[in-house]
Amino acid sequence: DTGVSQDPRHKITKRGQNVTFRCDPISEHNRLYWYRQTLGQGPEFLTYFQNEAQLEKSRLLSDRFSAERPKGSFSTLEIQRTEQGDSAMYLCASSLGLAPSYNEQFFGPGTRLTVL
Amino acid sequence: QKEVEQNSGPLSVPEGAIASLNCTYSDRGSQSFFWYRQYSGKSPELIMSIYSNGDKEDGRFTAQLNKASQYVSLLIRDSQPSDSATYLCAVNTGNQFYFGTGTSLTVIP
Numbered sequence: 001d002t003g004v005s006q007d008p009r010h011k012i013t014k015r016g017q018n019v020t021f022r023c024d025p026i027s028e029h030n031r032l033y034w035y036r037q038t039l040g041q042g043p044e045f046l047t048y049f050q051n052e053a054q055l056e057k058s059r060l061l062s063d064r065f066s067a068e069r070p071k072g073s074f075s076t077l078e079i080q081r082t083e084q085g086d087s088a089m090y091l092c093a094s095s096l097g098l099a100p101s102y103n104e105q106f107f108g109p110g111t112r113l114t115v116l
Numbered sequence: 117q118k119e120v121e122q123n124s125g126p127l128s129v130p131e132g133a134i135a136s137l138n139c140t141y142s143d144r145g146s147q148s149f150f151w152y153r154q155y156s157g158k159s160p161e162l163i164m165s166i167y168s169n170g171d172k173e174d175g176r177f178t179a180q181l182n183k184a185s186q187y188v189s190l191l192i193r194d195s196q197p198s199d200s201a202t203y204l205c206a207v208n209t210g211n212q213f214y215f216g217t218g219t220s221l222t223v224i225p
Contacts, residue, residue: 042215107159
């Protein structure tokens with residue numbers, strides 16, 4: 001399977017705990033995006049990487065959220081001191097680039113986070 | 117004003133009919149436009165991308181773009197029950213991608 005993969009698929013945690021999610025993009029894709037989606041809403045942009053460089057973060061992304069993409073391959077998203085409002089589906093997507101025809105994003109299956 | 121707006125529906129069409137889904141966007145500088153299908157509990161799946169004014173056809177799907185009116189649409193011909201899903205419109209503006217809240221489509225057998 002050469003699609004985007006995410007791990008874990010489901011995560012249940014207690015408020016105040018830290019969680020980390022992993023995303024493996026399609027191998028030749030340079031751009032990697034993180035989104036959050038809650039029920040009834042579209043995906044909400046969190047951050048993106050061009051290779052290993054994190055180029056933009058949403059102003060909605062609090063200091064409790066951090067993302068890395070070492071060596072421009074897989075990426076991790078960490079949430080520290082989780083809150084109940086962090087409960088959502090966390091989606092990863094990748095694309096070849098930004099230029100038209102290269103910027104089609106393909107999503108992974110997502111990680112569903114439940115904070116108790 | 118939201119960057120991307122869609123009618124949330126629900127939209128119901130009989131099997132075999134044409135389903136028409138609409139989307140408007142706020143930034144005239146937007147350059148790339150996408151339609152995704154999302155089944156309940158699953159992640160979005162890319163259906164179509166469109167970059168220039170006019171129509172783009174792929175099988176039963178036709179995307180239409182009108183930049184002057186800031187309007188994107190998706191037509192689904194010969195709708196099937198398996199097309200029942202939420203359809204998300206996405207727009208690329210600069211480095212950002214904005215998604216609408218989606219339109220729920222039900223195809224009635």
